[in-house]
Amino acid sequence: MKRSLSWSETLITAVVKTCGYSAVVFVLLIFFFLLREGVPALGEVKLSELLSTRWYPIENHFGILPLITGSIIVTLGAMLIAAPFGIGTAVFLSEISPRWLREILKPLVELLGGLPSVVLGFLGILILAPFLRTFLNLPTGLTALAGALLLGGIAVPTIVSIAEDALDAVPQSYREGALALGATKWQTIWRVTLPAARSGVLTALMLGIGRTIGETMAVMMVTGNAPVMAIKLSSILAPVRTMTATIAAEMGEVANGSTYYHVLFFIGLVLFVISLAVNIIASSVVFRSKTRAERVLS
């Protein structure tokens, strides 16, 4: 059998393929670049020094643990705020609110996602931090909590937008079926619609985490940037320094190829590995849930 593709179709196929592969190629190239610039740090600084708790790089104290714990506590805090809030908003928009309200609210939420984070950072410095200081009677309002609140605000639009799309894609017959069996509206949402949209909702959360852990400007402005170990529960009310803020604040003036430079890239590598791990875990969870759903359906 003879297949005839016109040349334009061949061309378009090639372009689409290139686009598809390029994403993979770029990620690999970035990863190799990070490896090349970051791995020498392991040879130049002892591992025990890297895993110490003092970060003062201009005098060769290269302990990155405070930075890692700082990033983790801010991200966790942000997700604890953003996940219930974001999914709640998505459920309201998709399941409860009348159609006309949704048409107004959803673009507004997405507009919030378009706010530059530096603007939020300004709000954080001028309004949120002073408020937290007086409200909670803290020594200073520039704390991990301020960062978590801002980042939560930044992650909510991403989560709402994607989770709402996923909920909206659940076939109407599912809801009708549940209601016909005598389920209440809440039971339908909690037992039927949300589980059916689970993979989309998880994707939304993962993208939210991705936005949170990589966010730099707002965090640098409101968390105080003090490189202390954030391992106690009370650390959420103390200043912290995140990995992203460290790289952004210090990359400007380091000499190319110095130990300091390599350590900053090593931090970038750690950040990359953490995001990769989050993504892999998420996609494996999504994948598992999908196969089970398929099994049930078949």
Add this chain to the structure above:
Amino acid sequence: MKFIRFVVLILSVFLAACAGASSQSHSQSGSSAYIQNKGSDTIVNLALAWAEKYQAEHPDVSISVTGGGSGTGIAALLNKTVDIANASRQMQAEEITQAKARGFDPVEFVIARDAIAVIVNPTNPVSRLTMQQISDIYSGKFNNWAQVGGQDRPIVRLSREVNSGTHVYFRDTVIRLGDPKNKTLFATDTLLLPSSEGIVSEVRQNPNAIGYDGLGYVPSDLKKVAVAKDANSPYVLPSIATVNDKSYPIARDLYMYTAGQPTGAIKAYLDWIVSPEAQTIVANLGFVPIIK
């Protein structure tokens, strides 16, 4: 305020780039000169003000000014990509060695002085501190204002980021009291803020905070602390007079460096900078003019 200045800086960099491009086309026709000036962020506003005034008076000269930090400016001078490097610290021995290896002797010009003011919230009753007390506050020995004669409040320490020349100067002169063998560091819970504006806004609204910044960047609604060299010395507030008579202990010279003795338009510009006319601009921007 710093942010507005920053925007102005960016704009002027672009304008300078345009001016640079056009002046290169002019220079083929003959008489005009193009001076590149780069370095310390502390000096950048001053250098911009000078360049503006000088260009207005000498239309045949165009000057581009960029910031980036003292180290950046000196590195550019070593690579011969700028004519004048601005620095808020002196060149280090290894930088001078590098310059010699590249075939020139750097020449130093003191162009102005700068005092570092220690600032607190206006409601803070503490109005004077010794250098030793400031050192003990920043190293983490004192954690409550009551230990230095204030109210029973926690101390929140604010500092510039580690890549700031002011940070390094403050650490060496104040925290280590000028002793090169002293290896005291900032307490780990010191807040490192990326801009002067961050320090100013936190000190303005937080009665627990202590910070430091160049005298030219401190707004009048914040309280400057009078500083004494030691317990037996008088407490002195930072001002132009106290910097020039050397009674205020936290003051430094600001420098410009050229590669070898300057000639032609660069020499004329540097001569103008130390003239009384140019030094009035220094005072207007809150720095301390040099007196010959």
